[in-house]
Amino acid sequence: MMNKGIVISALLISAFILIFSSCKHDPVGPGKPEEPEEPPIVIDCDPDTVYFKNEILPLLITSCGVIGCHDPGTASDGVVLTDYASIINTGDVRPGEPDKSDLYEAITEDDPRKRMPPPPKPALTAGQIAKIRKWIQQGAKNNECESNNCDTTNVTFTGQVWPVIQNSCLGCHSGSQASAGILLSNHSQIAQVASTGRLLGSIRHDVGFVAMPQGGSKLNECQITQIKKWIENGSPNN
Numbered sequence: 001m002m003n004k005g006i007v008i009s010a011l012l013i014s015a016f017i018l019i020f021s022s023c024k025h026d027p028v029g030p031g032k033p034e035e036p037e038e039p040p041i042v043i044d045c046d047p048d049t050v051y052f053k054n055e056i057l058p059l060l061i062t063s064c065g066v067i068g069c070h071d072p073g074t075a076s077d078g079v080v081l082t083d084y085a086s087i088i089n090t091g092d093v094r095p096g097e098p099d100k101s102d103l104y105e106a107i108t109e110d111d112p113r114k115r116m117p118p119p120p121k122p123a124l125t126a127g128q129i130a131k132i133r134k135w136i137q138q139g140a141k142n143n144e145c146e147s148n149n150c151d152t153t154n155v156t157f158t159g160q161v162w163p164v165i166q167n168s169c170l171g172c173h174s175g176s177q178a179s180a181g182i183l184l185s186n187h188s189q190i191a192q193v194a195s196t197g198r199l200l201g202s203i204r205h206d207v208g209f210v211a212m213p214q215g216g217s218k219l220n221e222c223q224i225t226q227i228k229k230w231i232e233n234g235s236p237n238n
């Protein structure tokens, strides 16, 4: 068990060095293919680590990497925030140094004319900003984890449902220009959409529903099961 952990960490570190050094000398231009190598998935999430694929990528895609903003097609200001290499390069992310990273500066800007995402989109929440800060402080790695113990017995709105919606949906479904007029900014709005069957249908990619999150990867099985359980329990505000 111990050896496996060491091997996985060593692999992660070398993958990181590889990606990071290739970024420095060989910036990824618009026409270049993405890194084919995927780092190994860490089994069992460490609660003190912020994982890029689990938390940062969905948040950046839904809040910034949407069509008309920082998707590869629009690339406002040359910034693309839909994949790891582009986020590091065009967001000018300096591993370990959030205060010197353009991406972090943009989301914490006080001046609403410069702040990202710009109004009428709401600013990122304090919790989301803190996650991004911590991820950069921890080396801005291209990491991912998978939990083997999916808790589906003690599902609550604040514990499981709201964090997923915040990360993967809120960027498009809040504010005055919410996609399809669907608002998911608080418990009652989410419970309302849940009651129509569209919440579950869209995240499960059921036939007859538009697959969500749009532009991002499908929620994992644990997240979908937890949301389903919460709806079955009557979508409580707990």
Ligand code: HEC
Binding pocket: 061, 062, 066, 165, 168, 169, 170, 171, 172, 173, 179, 180, 182, 193, 198, 199, 202, 203, 208, 209, 210, 211, 212, 213, 214, 215, 216, 219
């Ligand atoms: C990048 C923007 C974006 C993100 C992120 C996003 N949505 Fe959507 N959503 C849309 C758009 C656009 C539509 C309208 C699609 C259409 O009608 O073709 C939509 C439609 C929907 C619908 C109606 C679907 C139907 O078939 O009636 C639901 C429900 C929904 N979204 C929920 C969610 C949930 C839950 C998440 C997060 C897991 C999410 N969305 C993430 C943009 C987004």
